[in-house]
Amino acid sequence: MRYMAVVSYDGTNYHGFQSQINAIGIQQVIEKAFRLMTQTEIKIHSAGRTDKGVHALGQVFHFDSKLNIEPQTWVRAVNQRLPLDIRVKKIKPVKSDFHARHSAKSKTYKYVLAKKPSTAFSKNYEVYIPNLNIEAMNDALPHFIGTHDFKGFCQYVKDKPTIKTIYKATFKETKKHYIFTFHGNSFLKYMVRSMMGTLIQIGLGKLESTIVKEILETQNRSLAGKTAEARGLFLVKIYY
């Protein structure tokens, strides 16, 4: 039977979603919890990797198991065997052709900038950069929307297509934060952080708002701002 699961995690103490040699990945921790729970080997397949230090509110993965267990029982039993910084929110049976990555239609990421210096308690979940011109960043934001070649806004991997569509790029101000949200069909490695790094340079007055358009047209990564820090980035939701 195939199951899909929604999981949230605090990425602070992990080397990303995917298991790596000599570094603990979130995938390996979840697979271990399933092993402890079911006494069987369960391999999980995520909608996509997140990098070291990146958080997720609604990452999705699928897995196969012969065990016919009630959704709520799955959730409770696996959470009991997971560290508290990884919480499975939902598990439900799906059709056998469901695939967490291939079936995904789109994804939302948000990037959280703090309005004031981080406290001892907030520092893993936001990035504080003083004296940002938020208006200039907002002027640049709509330029990301649409179908573009994002080769200049990612860590390029040979032969991997870099043309992606951003459906929405929005800005929200809360009491403590400036939140930038990106909804797109799919995202490349370091793409959101590279986009944010460029927006931050615009906010600091070191780059013009028009640079976004120029990078999208020229695919020249050397024009982009430094990749923004992982701890401000949250994978919010995967749409199917």
Add this chain to the structure above:
Amino acid sequence: MRYMAVVSYDGTNYHGFQSQINAIGIQQVIEKAFRLMTQTEIKIHSAGRTDKGVHALGQVFHFDSKLNIEPQTWVRAVNQRLPLDIRVKKIKPVKSDFHARHSAKSKTYKYVLAKKPSTAFSKNYEVYIPNLNIEAMNDALPHFIGTHDFKGFCQYVKDKPTIKTIYKATFKETKKHYIFTFHGNSFLKYMVRSMMGTLIQIGLGKLESTIVKEILETQNRSLAGKTAEARGLFLVKIYY
């Protein structure tokens, strides 16, 4: 010149305030930051220790330095050399007879219980215990107020006086939390966590509300509930 400082810290990754052999204490991290900043040895004296995993919003310490530095410069320069989970909030010159511990008049601690299971992001700063009878806990709470022998509510250290005064013991419910706050002249090792452990047992229906009075009268620690977990405890403020 003598200075007093207010510091907040996330206790999650430290073995308490005091430096220990083979374990990093918050004190040693702050002293190292001062050393890096001033190129001199500065010993800090706190208002009291906090245990492993306990947090502080307003811990206080004093230190002596010949350097005549502006308060804001002290704060900025030491914070630049501190990890982000320790943040100095204030440094100001004080009279030479000020002593962070001896001059302290009273302290406030709060203990944070979660109303719902912790998320991956909240788990270090609250404790979730299902099915608590909050009314029963509130019935027991006023029994702590006043001057009592708290020997039954602490880890007893020989020859250390155990008579303490609790001025206020209050309960507050927020959207996500049940918060218990204790204001007292001083606190013994594990005292708040031992009081909370007993309140939790009352909330679970395993102990009667009257047990608080009984433990205070008999000083019988074996009647008290298990010491509550460190991660729900915050040192809020030191009063001078």
